[in-house]
Amino acid sequence: MIRLIRLELLFLMFIPCILLSQVEKVERLYKKATVACFFSASKLNSYYDFKYAQSILDSTKIAFSKLDKTHPKYNTILANINALESELTISGEIAEDNLNYIYPSFSVLAGHRDDYNFIDDTEELLLEDLLQSFLDQADPIYKGNLSNTSHFIIFEVDPFSFGHIGVLLDYISVNTSHYAIRPHEFKQILGEEGYDRYMKNAFSSDDFLKILNYYGIDDLLSVSLSDNGSFDHIFYKGITLNVINRSNPIKVFHKYTEKFKLDKSESFNVSVRFLFFLFLTLTFIYFILFSGFLKYEVTNRALKVSKKNLLRELKSLDHLLLLGSAVVAIYVFSQLSQNIRPDINAFKGDFLSRLWPIAQVVTPMLMVFSIGFLVRYKFSQSTTSSPESLSRLIFVSLSFPYLYLEYHNSLSQSASSDFYIYAVYVLILFLLILPSITLGKYLSDLFRKNYQKTSLMIVESLNIIILIFVQYFMMAGDINYSLIFLVSSNVISLYYFRFRENEKKLKTITENKIVDFDITPNFISSGTNAAMVIDDIDKFLNDLEKNVLILSGNRGYGKTRLLDNYFQGQKNKIELFKGSFDDKQPNYDTEFGVFKNIFVDSNLEITPNFFSRNTAAVQGIGAVLKTASKLAQIDVTEVLDIEDNTTNLMDLSSELLEELAKNGEKTNRKQILIFEDYHFVEKDINNKDFVNALIKNHSKRTFFQKYIKFIFSYESEYNIEGQPFNTYLEELTRLTAFSESKLTVTKPSAFISEYCMKTDQLIVDDKLIPFLKKNLDNDYFSPLALTVYIKELMDEKYVVIDNNSLKLIKTPGDYGLKNELFYKKDKDLFDSLSPEEKNLLISAAKYGNKFNAEVLSHVWSIDLIHVIDILEHIEDVGLINDDMSIDNVFDFNNIHFFKWLKTNYKKEHSNTEDQKQKEIEIDKRIINYVFSKDNLSYFSKNEIYSFIERLINLGNRVNNYDDKLIKLRVFVAKEVFKTPEEQNGEGVIFLKEIFKHIKPVHKFYIADVLDILKNCVIQNGNLKILMNDENNQTLLEIIYDYISANGTDQEKSDMNLINLRNSWSLRLNDPTNEHIEFFNKSFKFDAYQNKDKVRVQFYKSLLETQGQISGKQYDDLINSAFNDHDIQLVGEILRDRIIRGSLNLKDKKSNLDFCLSVEAGEVANRQEIQSNDLDDIAVKSKLTSVLSSEIDSTKASNLSYILSRYLEFYTTKQNYKTVIDFSEYAIKVALNIGDRIGVYNAKKYAGYSNYCLGNHEASLEIYEAYFCKMLADEEYINEYFRDALEGILYNCKAINDYTTFERINQLLKKEAKFLPYRLIHSNPERSLFNPNQQIIDLLPASNIKTGLKTSINKSHYDLTKSILECFIAADKDFDKAESFDLKQIILLMSNKEANVDLISKSISKKIKSIEPGVAFDSSKLYKDFVDYCNKLQLIEDEYFKKQIFYYCRLLVSSDGDIHPNEQILLLKLKDFI
DSSP states (O other), rough: OOHHHHHHHHHHHHHHHHHHHHHHHHHHHHHHHHHHHHHHHTTTTTTHHHHHHHHHHHHHHHTTTTOTSSTTHHHHHHHHHHHHHHHHHHHHHHHBBBBBHHHHTTHHHHTTOOTTSSSSHHHHHHHHHHHHHHHBBSSSSSSBBBSSSEEEEEEEEOOHHHHHHHHHHHHHHHHOEEEOOOOHHHHHHHHHHHHHHHHHTOOOOOHHHHHHHHHSSSEEEEEEEEOOBBBBBEEEEEEEEEEEEETTTEEEEEEEEEEEEOHHHHHHOOOOOOOOHHHHHHHHHHIIIIIIIEEEEETEEEEEOOOOOOOHHHHHHHHHHHHHHHHHHHHHHHGGGGGGGTTOOTTTOOOOHHHHHHHHHHHHHHHHHHHHHHHHHHOOOOOOSSHHHHHHHHHHHHHHHHHHHHHHHHHHHHOOHHHHHHHHHHHHHHHHHHHHHHHHHHHHHHHTTOOOOHHHHHHHHHHHHHHHHHHHHHHTTTTHHHHHHHHHHHHHHHHHHHHHHHHHHHHHHTOOOOOOOOTTSOOOOTBBHHHHHHHHHHHTTTTOOEEEEEEEEEETHHHHHHHHHHHHHHTEEEEEEEEEEOOTTTTTTTTTTTHHHHHTTSSSOOOGGGGGOOOOOOOTTOOSOOOTTTTSSOOOHHOOOOOOOHHHHHHHHHHHHHHHHHHHHHTTOOOEEEEOGGGGGGGHHHHHHHHHHHHHHHOOOHHHHHHEEEEEEEEEEGGTTSSHHHHHHHHHHSOOOOOEEEOOOOOOHHHHHHHHHOOOSSSEOOTHHHHHHHHSSSOOOHHHHHHHHHHHHHTTEEEEEETTTTEESSSSSOOOOOOOGGGGHHHHHHHHHHHHHHHHHHHHHHOOSSSEEEHHHHHHHHHHHHHHHHHHHHHTTEEEOOOOSSEEEEESSHHHHHHHIIIIIHHHHHHHHHHHHHHHHHHHHHHHHHSSSSOOGOHHHHHHHHHHHHHHGGGGGGGHHHHHHHHHHHHHHHHHHHHHHGTTHHHHHHHHHHHOOOOOOGGGHHHHHHHHHHHHHHSSSSSGGGGGOSSSSOOHHHHHHHHHHOOOOOHHHHHHHHHHHHHHHHTOOOOTTHHHHHHHHHOOOOOOGGGHHHHHHHHHHHHHHHTTTOOOHHHHHHHHHHHTTTTTHHHHHHHHHHHHSSOOOHHHHHHHHHHHHHHTOOOOOTTHHHHHOOHHHHHHHHHHHHHHHOOHHHHHHHHHHHHHHHHHHHHTTTTHHHHHHHHHHHHHHHHHOOOOOHHHHHHHHHHHHHHHHHHHHHHHHHHHHHHHHHHHHHHHTTTTTHHHHHHHHHHHHHHHOOOHHHHHHHHHHHTTTOOOHHHSSSTTTSSSSSSTGGGGGGOOOTTTTTSSSSSHHHHHHHHHHHHHHHHHHHHOOHHHHHHHHHHHOOOHHSSSOHHHHHHHHHHHHHHHHHHSSSSGGGGGHHHHHHHHHHHHHHHHHHHHHHHHHHHHHHHHHHTTTOOOHHHHHHHHHHHHH
């Protein structure tokens, strides 16, 4: 109880303290509020100062509300607060009409705030200002100002501060001749007690008298400095001047002055950071969007990356000029605006007060725009009036004044770093983008006198007014209104894009006025060569030799209608699959879009997923393994995927063809694939590659050729030599046998007559028909032109439809058909361009339909950024497109406009001779540009082709013409021979051209030629492709002779080494070989370089021993290679020894491990060959190490070989799981380098290993795929099929189910092929299953009982039998092999077994017709054979003839040899077929 009483007493004791504390708080706040109100009033109640005073007073009122009403001071404080509030309210009412209050940043913008301090110590500056005010006063004793007189002065500071005393002393000493008494002097004069009074500001009269006496003076000035209530960032101090005289030594008051000063250092720092942040944001927006790095495509409603390089843009003088001029403009404005500034308390109704805000908002925008425009016009290389340039300028003109205003606005306020504020102001910058773009485009149109509709003018004018209001409300500090107006501006800006989009749609409709009104009749043949084209289609469909028909014709000639009309009548005979490469088709932008449109939802059971398989391949071997560090078992499916896209396309195309062919077989109809608008194929190279894969696979399989045909149609205008489409077309035609047909208009008047007669819906007026004939009968006519022309007449009201009659109601003046009908709108757009833009576009057309901006930059000596600016504007106009897949590349939208620009425009607008010289100069500059590049690989192959053509046309007008031409050709040849394309002869053509013109001075290209030869060997295995010339000297010999005459010793050695290796590959050392003399040159060459001598000896040993090198020879070669430190050669010799040498299993494994170590790049020595014995894990580890590195084709080839040998070794060791793992590696590597034998080998071992493990289903799947791949790859069924067939038969026997075998047997019959004697009786010694069992012993009894479902007619059968008998009789021996194969052929053709006795008699009779002593080609058998061939030639069924040749070729090789007489018959048959 006592404790509780004590606590209560203690609490009662503290109540006064609590109350006292609250009173003190209120009084402190009241004092601050009084100072803030006084400060605000001193600056005539500037908006932010007034609001600050108001906020302090509000805080005081809140604190006062917590004070106990019984407190004795309560009423006094309340009265004071009310009085202060009343005073502040009156001040606010007065201020509301002044600029200082209406525009928060006015006082700062107008330069009225001398009380702001940004950097130095604010309190010290205030002291100095007050002291200077004192010095500016009149001297109380002498004449003049205190600053010019001299006195002894005492400084007193309340509260005392040595720092403040020091500031005053320093200032007075530096700036005046007064003597200020220092603190230590007071101590000296007055002693300790007097010094203490000095620090307390309590001098006595005696103290003053002592000072006067000490210095011997009569007068003394006292300057007292007092703090009047400084707080936070407001410093408020006063200074009093007193005079002390000897006669009366007391302070006599003379003058008092006080001042405020604001510490704005924190606000300044925040404002600078804020300004810097906004400037960075502005710069980001400018360079990402307005420099053109990103562009918004209205049609696609998406941003796209431009052709511009961002780093290059950042360094561009053009952009620096613009941004720099904006900074200068703002600075100049800030200085000039001080001349029209109103007073700080100016009334809002004054003239100057009305003028100032308008000038503050509009003038900086106009100045930035004007100065920026003039600077760019004078110094920039960019087009000043282009939409891009003007949009940039407008954005800068809007945003820089905005930055200027917001900096001053931020400076006027208290420091703030609110994230919300940053976000809002960044939003404002982004909201300025769209209005800037639309205004830029609109103003550009005005500058170019391309005036727009009134509605657009009104909208854009309104937009400008809104943007002015946006800046006004920013200055007024009302950010919400600014945002509302800015959003409105963006909404209005969208109208511009809507307007443009509608305009483009209207343009498209106008351009494509392909008749939608009902006057288009069915297909018309009159006046065209349609009958001839239809005849060509008939022939093509019945010609099994030709797989592709290419139909061309100018735009609008009726190719599509002709094909539709033709195949309408063939519905019972064919099944049509039709698609277009036009990018307006659905799914065009998707992978395999063209083919999805054709086949999905067709009669075939193909879904979109069909084209999604096997397409996600990784290019190259470089990133094959992600788990290379794993040493345990490797999941091959996880780590290895090197199959490239080409292989996948081949597989996918094969599956598609299989589906089509099966459908053809099922329905007994030809499957016709029509690809229209093939000229657009260059827009999607992936679709082109798939087409090529289809054609390649189609040409390999008779089954496909029997049922499937391809028709490609294109517009002739696109087939321009040197242009991409021309190259793609040539590429297509090189892949297969093809026919061509071209649709032309021969007599327009005849077409018009039939056209007008067939318009069933409408009757054509009699006046209109002759009018059409008169005006349309010229070279520009086409069926499409006719329909467009009539539509034009209708649009112009010359022709109307009246009661189902098409009438000519008035005759126009000059209304003849011109070629420009198809590009009239483009021509009009072109005419609206500036001269600079026209010149650039003309030279672009000279370059090609697809052109490079960098070339144009070089041709015209214009900065690339400027060129891209111009081209992007032309793209906006709608004349060109940029190719997003290639930097700086654009192409023309309209091929007709491109051709007109390239040819006719020049003829129409300039002197022919002058224009010719100008074109020559442009061509020369293009060539100069090409050779200014260090590396020609910068250009595409198509571009190089065009440069070659251009250079040939220029001839000797170009300096060093021959040198440059050879350089281009060498480059193309090198590129071509890096790919399998050279198999089609393209590379050979270039090499021939090179060596027609090469001179000794060009010998520095020999190194390149040697690289070409090496690549040719890599791609083909040998140089046979260079030895097919029918002339006396082959191309290879010409190359050899040139290098022998002009090469260095090393180059001569390299050439002979390549030739020596080629001789071994082609076995040219046979004395009967026609090239033996050429071979001997390299064999006898005695100047091989030392580093090559061991390799030379290796190749010579192979040639001399026919590949049977002895063990000692191998050892000597290996030792020599080691001595030369040629580890790669060691590996090559070892690989050869593994397959040809007599090594036991252990030595083979050691050699193999050593070869793998060599490929892994490990340092090896001779002893390691025999000591190498890697376990399975180590082998896999090395393999992953090699495969995870960069691998060239040579190393990949070596790996393929090594893997094949490992598969052989592990199979012998019965390590079947490892075989299966390694086979995946082997297949992938072999596929990647095109090693089909490597693929076969890997599948053989994988299938066998699964068989041994009892995985018969997996084994059968592998062997069946193996067999089918061989059937697709190989023209003839040969001994290589043995392994696959054997594997299938052993597995079928194991599971007692021959379904798989029957399936491949049916597949053979579809191809009209069979298992020949040479295969089923082939030597089984290399069999993995049983080296003593032939295929014939594994075949089921029912294998050869049935032939094809349909048999040929008797006359064809008899003719075939006679031809085959001639071949059998030619070598005068009818052996078992020939008998077997003949019976199979007859079974296939007639669906019945052959009568061998009758055939034998017939063959014996033919043998006797080979008269002794008579040359075979003069014998009766030969003459009979020629008669048979003549009859065969009359047969129209090309498929049948092709099969005859296949069977004859098979028969003559059935016994393993081709007799010379059989060779003669084969050549003759080939001539006839």
